[in-house]
Amino acid sequence: MEPRSIILEHRSNHVKMDGVAVTTGRSARRTDALSQERIIAAAIEILDDEGEGALTFRALARRLSTGAGAIYWHVANKDELLAATTSAVIARVMRAVPRHDDPRDGIRGIALGLFDAIDDHPWIGSELSRQPLQLANTVIFEEIGSKLQALDVAAGSLFDAASALANYIWGAASQNAANARNAPRDMDRATALALAAERWAALDPAEYPFVHQVLAQLPEHDDREQFLAGIDFILAGIAGR
Amino acid sequence: MEPRSIILEHRSNHVKMDGVAVTTGRSARRTDALSQERIIAAAIEILDDEGEGALTFRALARRLSTGAGAIYWHVANKDELLAATTSAVIARVMRAVPRHDDPRDGIRGIALGLFDAIDDHPWIGSELSRQPLQLANTVIFEEIGSKLQALDVAAGSLFDAASALANYIWGAASQNAANARNAPRDMDRATALALAAERWAALDPAEYPFVHQVLAQLPEHDDREQFLAGIDFILAGIAGR
DNA sequence: ACCTGAACACCGTTCAAGT
DNA sequence: ACCTGAACACCGTTCAAGT
Numbered sequence: 001m002e003p004r005s006i007i008l009e010h011r012s013n014h015v016k017m018d019g020v021a022v023t024t025g026r027s028a029r030r031t032d033a034l035s036q037e038r039i040i041a042a043a044i045e046i047l048d049d050e051g052e053g054a055l056t057f058r059a060l061a062r063r064l065s066t067g068a069g070a071i072y073w074h075v076a077n078k079d080e081l082l083a084a085t086t087s088a089v090i091a092r093v094m095r096a097v098p099r100h101d102d103p104r105d106g107i108r109g110i111a112l113g114l115f116d117a118i119d120d121h122p123w124i125g126s127e128l129s130r131q132p133l134q135l136a137n138t139v140i141f142e143e144i145g146s147k148l149q150a151l152d153v154a155a156g157s158l159f160d161a162a163s164a165l166a167n168y169i170w171g172a173a174s175q176n177a178a179n180a181r182n183a184p185r186d187m188d189r190a191t192a193l194a195l196a197a198e199r200w201a202a203l204d205p206a207e208y209p210f211v212h213q214v215l216a217q218l219p220e221h222d223d224r225e226q227f228l229a230g231i232d233f234i235l236a237g238i239a240g241r
Numbered sequence: 242m243e244p245r246s247i248i249l250e251h252r253s254n255h256v257k258m259d260g261v262a263v264t265t266g267r268s269a270r271r272t273d274a275l276s277q278e279r280i281i282a283a284a285i286e287i288l289d290d291e292g293e294g295a296l297t298f299r300a301l302a303r304r305l306s307t308g309a310g311a312i313y314w315h316v317a318n319k320d321e322l323l324a325a326t327t328s329a330v331i332a333r334v335m336r337a338v339p340r341h342d343d344p345r346d347g348i349r350g351i352a353l354g355l356f357d358a359i360d361d362h363p364w365i366g367s368e369l370s371r372q373p374l375q376l377a378n379t380v381i382f383e384e385i386g387s388k389l390q391a392l393d394v395a396a397g398s399l400f401d402a403a404s405a406l407a408n409y410i411w412g413a414a415s416q417n418a419a420n421a422r423n424a425p426r427d428m429d430r431a432t433a434l435a436l437a438a439e440r441w442a443a444l445d446p447a448e449y450p451f452v453h454q455v456l457a458q459l460p461e462h463d464d465r466e467q468f469l470a471g472i473d474f475i476l477a478g479i480a481g482r
Numbered sequence: 483a484c485c486t487g488a489a490c491a492c493c494g495t496t497c498a499a500g501t
Numbered sequence: 502a503c504c505t506g507a508a509c510a511c512c513g514t515t516c517a518a519g520t
Contacts, residue, residue, distance in 0.1 A: 034504080057494065067505040069496075074503095078494065129370055129415040131423065133437055138444070138452060145451030157470075159455045159462070164409065164471035171412025174370040182372065196374055203379070210386030211379060214400050221400070229398075230405035236481045237474030275485080298513065308486040310515075315484095319513065 034066060036074045036084070043085045044121075052123040052181055055082075083134040086127040090136040093117045094143060103150035104235055110143050111169055111231045115224060118173050125177025129170055141166050153238055161238045168234060172227050193218060275307060277315045277325070284326050285362075293364045293422055296323075324375040327368045331377040334358045335384060344391035345476055351384050352410055352472045356465060359414050366418025370411055382407050394479055402479045409475060413468050434459060 042063045046055045057078070061068040075081045097113045100106040118125040128137055145162040153161050183192050197218045205212045283304045287296045298319070302309040316322045338354045341347040359366040369378055386403040394402050424433050438459045446453045 056492090058492095061506095067507095068494085069506070070504045072495075129412070130419055132416045132419045133423070133440060138441070138449065142449045142451050145455065149451060149454075159458050160467050160470040161474065162451070162455070163467055164474045167412035167416065167468075167471060168405065168409045168475075169412070170416060171370070171408035171410070171414075173412075174415050175373045175408065175411060178371055178373045182374070199374060200379070208379065208383050210383050210390060210403070213390075214386065214403070217400050226401050226404055227408075229401040230408060230475075233402065233405045233475050233478030234409075234471075235478070237476070237478035240477045240481055297511090299511095302487095308488095309513085310487070311485045313514070 034064060034070055034074060038064065039071055039074055039081070040084050040088055043081055044088065047085065047123045048121055051185070052126060055123075079131060082127050083131055083136070086124050086134065086136040087139070089117060089121055089124055090114075090139055094139060097143075103147040106147040106150075107144060107165065107235065108228065108231060110140070110147070111165075112224070112228065114140065114169055114173065115176075115227050118176050122177040122180035125173035125175075126181065129174035129177075132170075137166070137170070140169065144169075148238070151239070157238070161234075164234050164238070165231070168230055172230070176223070189223070193221070275305065275311055275315060280305065280312055280315055280322070281325050281329055284322055285329065288326065288364045289362055292426070293367060296364075320372060323368050324372055324377065327365050327375065327377040328380070330358060330362055330365055331355075331380055335380060338384075344388040347388040347391075348385060348406065348476065349469060349472060351381070351388070352406075353465070353469065355381065355410055355414065356417075356468050359417050363418040363421035366414035366416075367422065370415035370418075373411075378407070378411070381410065385410075389479070392480070398479070402475075405475050405479070406472070409471055413471070417464070430464070434462070 039060065043055060043060055046059060046063065050059075057068040057071055060071060064071075071081075075084070093113045094110070097106075097109045100109055124136075128134075128140075131137075141162060144165050145158065148158055148161050148165075179192065187195075197215055200208070200211050200215050200218075203211060280301070284296060284301055287300055287304065291300075298309040298312055301312060305312075312322075316325070334354045335351070338347075338350045341350055365377075369375075369381075372378075382403060385406050386399065389399055389402050389406075420433065428436075438456055441449075441452050441456050441459075444452060
């Protein structure tokens with residue numbers, strides 16, 4: 001068998017949740033043996049390369065050249081595994097968000113960072129809405145909330161404001177994730193949009209007049225811009241208080 | 242065997258999607274034989290009584306005193322079955338929403354109707370976010386959009402505005418559904434809230450200051466009011482344009 | 483036309499047995 | 502302490518065979 005693991009760097013003593021420390025990146029433990037880090041990395045590879053449906057303990061064990069049961073020594077179950085992969089990616093996203101002087105721009109930056117991350121890894125969107133209490137969602141909530149605090153939001157409205165923004169982001173995230181999940185692997189955004197438009201066009205215009213009106217705007221429609229427009233509505237509404 | 246089905250009322254010729262006509266309630270077909278209506282009704286019973294996890298084709302077949310394969314004669318697959326159950330409940334919700342003169346109140350009414358419906362049938366929340374293109378979501382989008390049209394929203398912002406409201410609703414819906422799904426069956430809202438608070442309290446205050454600040458507000462926190470506060474932020478933001 | 487239920491190809495998870 | 506992989510108790514879906 002391979003040599004045993006060597007701890008290259010000491011672990012931070014930050015709170016761990018979902019089996020992942022979010023603050024620093026310096027908790028790496030290099031080893032050839034199975035470890036939570038290696039399992040999470042392999043899981044992310046499968047999720048990114050082959051989609052949500054491809055992540056099974058058997059596939060993961062195959063990729064790690066081990067038995068399916070071995071994974072359970074390091075990870076309690078599939079929920080924890082998915083929470084840990086999501087935490088890892090969200091932590092990466094948060095570190096990559098550029099700093100802004102204006103808290104409003106900061107919130108837009110977080111929102112766009114999440115939007116793009118879900119575009120790249122649609123499975124995150126599913127996971128965030130599947131386990132609301134997971135660490136990744138807490139991180140998102142904290143990041144948004146701390147930016148809101150820097151605005152002149154009344155203390156009594158802070159919780160509501162952060163919750164509004166977070167729920168909106170989670171909603172858009174899960175819808176995008178589901179669209180990616182349900183579409184054939186090779187389908188691009190334009191054809192997916194065309195398919196949706198076709199489906200809407202088949203509805204009775206007398207019964208769905210608004211849908212039919214919006215249909216005309218679909219071709220020049222930009223998901224990302226529309227997502228940001230929603231953020232701006234909420235920010236404006238919060239400021240208007 | 243029982244006598245064959247008798248069509249008591251003619252079916253409406255409205256567009257059918259997810260196997261359910263949404264407009265009128267008069268497409269009922271009374272019969273003792275298996276039918277899409279009976280299957281959907283039984284599925285809703287299982288979902289309501291025993292939760293999302295309990296709806297399997299085997300459980301459904303048992304309740305309908307038939308074989309699992311028989312269901313496939315009337316319903317293409319589980320996705321279609323779930324879309325149909327969700328459509329049925331959402332249509333019921335929309336019919337029950339009280340009429341308002343103010344379109345803003347109309348939107349609040351729709352939102353609260355959906356919130357309460359998801360409180361009663363948490364599985365709807367999961368399903369709405371699992372299949373974005375399903376009819377139930379189109380109905381929600383249409384209802385919101387038509388109310389927005391009655392406001393003085395610029396034509397160019399209508400799509401964005403409806404999308405913002407819908408995404409927010411979908412986000413809150415899926416989070417509520419997931420919380421209900423992950424909590425033990427007999428747990429009430431207060432203890433679930435206390436559990437979430439406990440989990441938050443365990444986090445490092447230095448790393449999650451906003452979460453800790455909000456923690457103090459959790460006891461007097463009302464999910465439903467907070468949900469409505471989010472709707473009002475978005476409505477205010479839309480009006481501010 | 484509609485129903486039956488065994489069979490197929492999967493799952494997540496457990497656990498005795500190994501090293 | 503950690504790993505192996507067969508076994509268990511499920512799934513959704515199909516399909517030959519019945520009526």
